Amino acid sequence: MNSSSADEAELVGAVARSLGVSVRTLHHWDTLGLASPSGRTSGKYRVYLPADVARLRRVLLFRELGIPLGEIPVLLNAGAVERREELERRRAELIEKICHLRKLAEDVDKILAADSSGVLLAEAEQLDVFGAGWDPSWSVAARRRWGDSAQWAEYAERSSKRKADDWRGIVESEQEITATLAQAMRDGTSPGSDVANALAERHRTAMSEYFHCTHSMHVLVARRYVTEPGFIESYDRAESGLAAWTKQIIDANALAKGIDPETAVWE
Missing domain, CATH: 1.10.1660.10 (Multidrug-efflux Transporter Regulator; Chain: A; Domain 2)
Known part of the structure; x- marks a missing residue:
């Protein structure tokens, strides 16, 4: 040297x-x-x-x-040509990865927003989708109540991907099952019957649009139907006594699946 x-x-x-x-x-x-x-x-x-x-x-x-x-x-x-070709190939992979990471970051932003607000729709859109009786503050109240639960996390993840039409489809499905429940009650369908159990399963499926709802959790959700005025009013608007009857068929269906409604737990 x-x-x-x-x-x-x-x-x-x-x-x-x-x-x-x-x-x-x-x-x-x-x-x-x-x-x-x-x-x-x-x-x-x-x-x-x-x-x-x-x-x-x-x-x-x-x-x-x-x-x-x-x-x-x-x-x-290697020669200049070979090195350049390899660098160009690696650059293309980087750009693809960068685009993926940007999309992932956007998805995370939406999840965080949904975790805070529940529904990623402007208030006017929420009223249009959920109806004039909807109060956007309900989502905030729900977060205060369940924000630390695994179910709220699942709800936020699903909500982050939903647009107005997605929510509208969920609302229409809920309205359809409520109307079907009301008709079944009017027809004298007995809780615990095959028809009633099938309706309870349809109701649980509709509930599972928000988070995975087991039969035991379904029982606990149904308890609120007869204790909270908002639920009582919502169901009984379709048919007087429907809130209590819906709880009965949910309890009976859970019992048929081996879940004792008296000892049901949040899973």
């Missing part, structure tokens, strides 16, 4: 710091023959010239691109 080269040389520690890697990494690359120093000090410390550092930067770039160490020597020694 001549005096001019010596003036430009850097010890391994300084090179490692400038590249953001460990000295051990540079030692490993040297052992593999990927990028070796041009000399050593009298104390046997590795000394790197600018050309050595440039090669190290190429190795680092290839590693950050995900190229295995075993393939890097081929690229380092």
Whole structure:
């Protein structure tokens, strides 16, 4: 190494710091023959010239691109055309990954927003979808009550993907099952009968649009139908006494599935 080269040389520690890697990494690359120093000090410390550092930067770039160490020597020694083709291919993969990560970040933003507000629709849209009797503050109240539960997390994840038409379909399905329940009650359908159990299952399926609802959880949800004025009013608007009757068929269906309504738990 001549005096001019010596003036430009850097010890391994300084090179490692400038590249953001460990000295051990540079030692490993040297052992593999990927990028070796041009000399050593009298104390046997590795000394790197600018050309050595440039090669190290190429190795680092290839590693950050995900190229295995075993393939890097081929690229380092390849012609310009081959290196460019490989870099272009890796760049295309990066762009694809960046687009995926951006989409993932957008999805997470929506989940966080849904976790806070429940429904990702403007208030005017909510009233249009859920009806004039809907109060947008109900979602906020629901979050205060169940925001720490796994079910709210599931609800937020599903809500983050739903647009107005998706919610409208859910509302229409709920209205249809409520009307069917009311007609079955008027027809004198007995709780525990095959018809009533099938209706209870349809109701549970509709409930599962919000979160996975087991038979035991279904029982606990139904208890609110006869204790909370909002639910009583909503069901009894379709048919007087429907809230209580719906609870009865849900309890009977759960019992048929081996769940004791008296000891049902939130799963």
